[in-house]
Amino acid sequence: MLPKEDVKPLVSIRRLAEIVGRKPADIRRIASHSGRYYKPFDVRPLGGTRWRHIDNPTDELHRIQTRIYRGLLRNQPVSEDMHGGVLKKSISTNAAKHLRKAQLVTLDLHSCFPRIRHKRVYDTFVTSLHCSPDIASILTKLTTFQTRLPQGAPTSPMLANLVLAPLHRDIADVCRERALEGTMFVDDIAISGDRAFEVVEEVLRIIGRHGHSVRAKKLKRMSSWQSQQLTSLTLNKRLSVGRSRLRDIANRIFELANQVDVLEKDLRRVEGQIKFVLMIQPLQGRHLMDLADRLLPEAGMPGPRPKTRDTRECPDPSRHRRD
DSSP: OOOGGGOOOSOOHHHHHHHHTSOHHHHHHHHHTGGGGBOOEEEEETTOOOOEEEOOBOHHHHHHHHHHIIIIITTSOOOTTBOTTOTTOOHHHHHHTTTTOSEEEEEEBTTHHHHSBHHHHHHHHHHTSOOOHHHHHHHHHHHOBTTBOOTTOTTHHHHHHHHHHHHHHHHHHHHHHTTOEEEEETTEEEEEETTGGGGHHHHHHHHHHTTOOBOGGGOEEEETTSOOEETTEEOSSSOBOOHHHHHHHHHHHHHHHTOSSOBHHHHHHHHHHHHHHHHHOHHHHHHHHHHHHHHSOSSOBOOOOOOOEEEEEOSOGGGGOOO
16 A cells, blocks of 8 residues: 555545536535435335335435446455445356355345444545545545445445455455355355355354344355355356246246236336346246247336335334434
8 A cells, every 4th residue: 555645635526526417515515414315214025024224315315326436436446256236246246156165154244234334434435545534524424324324325335345345355364264265245245165164153253343243044054955045046056046036937927918908117027037037047038038029018008117015104213314
């Protein structure tokens, strides 16, 4: 690392204005009252029981955060074994690292984003992007909510990567010593190899030292004779989306084919599911695409977006506090 006096600030207020497309005075005003630009809600899948909190930055702040991500964050260097929120990486590049391994361990950091406080985000802007204290303070206010990293902000996954980099390095050292493979997909940690089960306790201690924790039900040990699952993919002999998902998509195609009026948004949703399968399993994806081409119309009727989840106003009044 360069001596402090030799490091030139990466971002000036003028440069930040160019990135977000707003005048410096507007940026400072929005940053000072950024809490007003959130509309939190809770969400759960239809038929599910567990509610998930979303901080939900509104359109104006969301656009600013998207530009901060594109102009400042997405090209920041991170470990090659960090895959979430990283350009040209995905759940498939993450899972591919763990194919055909004797043992697979997966861990999910509990409440990862809320535990990343604004001070750590500020330090990241200073150390990783060499921002001045003034610019780092503005950026921190624009990318945090109620002194924490917000759920649903486009800047949060990459900021989490940068904040979690020391944790990842410590886990990577353990993996290297035992000839294991270790990756992170934001808050999802995966370790695989012949003796992956042996490092679980050590990795849990490392996670604890870095201020995080793992719920017992989110810690899974999977041997090669079991179905090994990672970020919604099956990866014993090859990457797959799983037979049940393939069957569900095919059944949905038949359901739509038997409807008199098919909504355009229903068609686009099935198309998106098929494209995902094509990325992971091209042959099965082509079979589904052929089935859809034969049975479904090219265009459907306009109508409301299909409801796939329940939403509610967050019942915790403190989450609605305006900064």
